[in-house]
Structure formats: C-alpha cells, structure tokens
C-alpha cells in the first residue's frame with residue numbers, strides 16, 4: 001500500500017470525465033488499497049480516483065468518523081445513481097479543497113448501483129452522511145466539484161483562495 005498525492009483545485013485533471021473500470025484485476029485491488037490508505041491518512045470520509053490523478057469511475061467511502069465507530073470501507077466501481085429523493089443542506093469539505101467548507105444542497109436519500117472490487121454488482125440505499133458522500137464522490141467522476149454547487153459569489157471566493165494557496169505552495173517548494 002502507498003499514500004498517493006491528492007490533487008488540489010484548480011488542477012485541471014479534477015475536471016476530466018473518468019472512464020469506466022473494465023478490468024477487475026490485481027492492479028485494481030492495489031489502486032483501491034492505495035486509495036484507502038490515502039483517504040485514512042488525510043483523513044477524509046471519501047476519495048474518488050480522479051483526485052489522485054486516475055481517471056477511472058471508482059470511489060471509496062468510510063463514514064465512520066469517530067474512533068469508537070467501527071470502520072466500514074465501501075468501494076463503488078462504475079456507480080450509477082438510480083434514485084435521488086428529498087433535499088438536505090450540509091456543510092461539505094473535500095480533500096481537493098483543503099480548508100474549504102461550504103454549504104451544499106444534495107438529495108436526502110439516494111439509491112446507487114455499483115460494482116465492488118471483484119466486479120460483483122450491488123445496490124445500496126443510503127441516507128445521511130453516506131448519501132451525501134456518495135453524491136459528492138460521484139460528482140468527481142464527471143469532473144464536477146463542490147464549487148459547482150455554490151453561488152457565483154461563493155465560487156469566486158473559493159476559487160481565489162485556492163489559486164492563492166496553490167501559488168503559495170509552489171513558491172515554498
């Protein structure tokens with residue numbers, strides 16, 4: 001296992017449309033392992049493959065955020081949102097937007113169809129933080145980011161803050 005660098009906005013690779021996963025092999029298992037290690041080290045509750053520069057339709061989620069909750073890593077490969085019901089507003093963060101937390105509107109409950117790391121199909125109904133994380137990570141596969149859900153004003157403010165941060169990061173190398 002290895003921790004992979006996480007791309008930060010405005011890296012253009014975060015805007016790519018990810019391709020379907022077609023091979024469920026050892027290389028894919030290694031990618032999932034690396035993503036899990038990267039997500040837990042960050043730490044975060046979700047990570048999509050495009051965030052580490054791999055343009056494949058794959059994300060992982062573990063919404064156990066407290067130490068006393070058992071971890072439950074879920075892998076979603078080639079996911080499709082087949083139902084979205086209700087509406088919630090929730091403050092979201094993203095590992096590709098360090099330090100940014102913004103209120104985003106999402107469906108309250110979702111039904112998702114996906115494959116696991118062995119290629120087996122499953123369906124899952126989710127609500128609460130898991131439903132929000134599924135929608136957030138699914139967006140990443142289409143190059144959609146949390147800023148796209150904000151008002152133009154908020155989007156500009158976040159954009160400026162992130163561009164400033166990227167400049168400071170590159171200056172300090």
Ligand code: NI
Pocket residue numbers: 093094095096136137140
């Ligand atoms: Ni994200």
